[in-house]
Amino acid sequence: MPSRLVLDTNVCLDLFVFADARCAALLEALRAGRAEAVTRADCRDEWLAVLRYPQLALDEARRARAAAAFDAHVRCLPAGGLPACEGxxxxxxxxPDDQKFLELAWQSRAAWLLSKDRALLGLARRAQRAGLFRIGMPQQWTPS
Structure with a gap:
């Protein structure tokens, strides 16, 4: 069974826009089915909005390729199938904008939340102590 992952938006940029070599093993695992990345509608909406940020200077064709790559490698879970996070x-x-990635990792029973965000990475020990999921940078991830 593939390792289930949640990828934050910065990791998706590295994977699907910048082709960051530090994410090569992760991308290969996604392509080979050794890892399964999941998302939900609000996380995907953020991804699509970020692709339009002027500082990225992506033309329409490059935005479309990045969005298609995301959709090819990240499965969007149906809202009705996700448990509520209350409790x-x-x-x-x-x-607060990053809380949704923690919620998604819990809701989807992900093994890892991969991030480059300091606020999320700062919660790694707390999440692991609580027996939730691991939080780390893409290069720290290893398939289980």
Whole structure:
């Protein structure tokens, strides 16, 4: 069974826009089916919005390729199939916009939340102590 992962938006940029070599093993695992990345509608919406940020300077063709690569490698879970997070022992992220990635990792029973965000990475020990999921950078991930 493939390792289930949640990828934050910065990791998706490295994978699907910048082709960051530090994410090569992760991309290969996704392609080979050794890892399964999941998302939900609000996380995917953020991804699509970020692709339009002026500082990325992506033309329409490049945005379309990045969106298609995301959709090819990241499965969007149906909202109705996800448990509510009320009562979950989730740590609170200092950045409220990133809380959704913690929720998704818990809801999907992911083994890992891969991130480059300091606020999320700062919760790694707390999440692991609570027996939730691991939080780390893409290069720290190893298939289980």
């Amino acid at each position: 979950a022992a989730l740590p609170r992220c200092a950045d």
